[in-house]
Amino acid sequence: MAAPPLPTPDHDSQPFWDGAKAGRLSAQRCPNCGRFRWPPAEYCPHCHHHGGDWVSLPGTGVVQSFVIVHRAFDPGFEDKVPYAVAHIALDGADGVAIIGNVLTDPVDAIAIGQRVAVEFVDSGPISMPRFKPI
Numbered sequence: 472m473a474a475p476p477l478p479t480p481d482h483d484s485q486p487f488w489d490g491a492k493a494g495r496l497s498a499q500r501c502p503n504c505g506r507f508r509w510p511p512a513e514y515c516p517h518c519h520h521h522g523g524d525w526v527s528l529p530g531t532g533v534v535q536s537f538v539i540v541h542r543a544f545d546p547g548f549e550d551k552v553p554y555a556v557a558h559i560a561l562d563g564a565d566g567v568a569i570i571g572n573v574l575t576d577p578v579d580a581i582a583i584g585q586r587v588a589v590e591f592v593d594s595g596p597i598s599m600p601r602f603k604p605i
């Protein structure tokens with residue numbers, strides 16, 4: 472069975488993945504204007520300041536929207552369908568919402584407005600954030 476494809480960290484996202492490997496959810500914040508940004512980037516999209524600080528977050532958030540995937544788009548996910556993929560607004564990082572799996576049982580128990588907490592699944596070089604209802 473094929474393994475699911477993993478993200479490939481780049482210069483901008485490497486600190487996020489380093490934090491995930493250490494069990495920490497984090498987001499990038501501009502040291503000039505103080506606003507968070509996602510995805511990670513070299514320049515602030517709000518004030519164009521170069522660089523950013525990485526802030527550890529509580530690891531909780533709210534489901535803003537979701538889809539339930541019934542057909543695997545990659546052979547690595549064939550044994551995982553159906554599964555939920557959600558847009559999750561992160562606590563402690565105003566304006567940041569990331570995409571991630573939400574693990575509910577049954578899968579259609581997921582709901583918009585549901586509060587969730589992160590957990591990390593070690594997948595070799597990457598620790599993937601996943602979310603569970605709280």
Ligand SMILES: [Zn+2]
Pocket residue numbers: 501502503504505506515516517518519520
């Ligand atoms: Zn800024």
